[in-house]
Amino acid sequence: MLRLIPLLLLLSVLTGCAPVQPVLDETQPVGAIAFGSCANQNRPQPIWDAVLANNPDLFVFLGDNVYADTDDMDVLRAAYATLASQPGFQRLRGQVPVVATWDDHDYGFNDIGAEHVAKQGSKEAFLDFFGEPAGSERRTREGGIYTSYVLGPPGQRVQVILLDTRWD
Numbered sequence: 515m516l517r518l519i520p521l522l523l524l525l526s527v528l529t530g531c532a533p534v535q536p537v538l539d540e541t542q543p544v545g546a547i548a549f550g551s552c553a554n555q556n557r558p559q560p561i562w563d564a565v566l567a568n569n570p571d572l573f574v575f576l577g578d579n580v581y582a583d584t585d586d587m588d589v590l591r592a593a594y595a596t597l598a599s600q601p602g603f604q605r606l607r608g609q610v611p612v613v614a615t616w617d618d619h620d621y622g623f624n625d626i627g628a629e630h631v632a633k634q635g636s637k638e639a640f641l642d643f644f645g646e647p648a649g650s651e652r653r654t655r656e657g658g659i660y661t662s663y664v665l666g667p668p669g670q671r672v673q674v675i676l677l678d679t680r681w682d
Contacts, residue, residue: 535612536608547672548565555600571610575614577615584632585632586632587636598643620640660676660677662674
């Protein structure tokens with residue numbers, strides 16, 4: 515089993531999945547939500563230190579989470595793997611629940627929409643990277659990755675609505 519641990523850690527980095535990721539507990543009050551976008555995976559990302567310094571209860575990626583600009587799913591998955599290898603992003607993912615939607619550069623190409631020929635593959639790569647459960651509605655329904663979350667106990671609720679402005 516000890517020989518498998520390094521292999522599992524390597525596999526988690528290559529697939530973009532953190533070995534341990536905080537679970538989004540929808541029953542807990544949310545004090546701070548951090549938002550971000552336009553994370554070019556090939557550039558330094560010192561922003562994660564500032565995000566973590568604010569102790570968010572949730573991080574919402576608003577799109578352009580990577581800049582793949584492709585219809586080749588190997589290229590897209592490699593872009594996500596590069597983001598996953600960023601030390602600051604690793605720290606974020608290890609400490610804060612992360613939810614996301616996409617925009618053009620992580621969906622396909624600049625300004626692309628419904629005509630994207632590889633949108634189903636992009637959807638699968640996106641949902642795999644962000645750890646969307648196999649039976650989730652985002653995976654099982656026809657169409658895009660839009661979703662919403664209602665967080666917090668009664669009287670302290672916040673709703674986070676994530677649009678998909680690319681699929682259709």
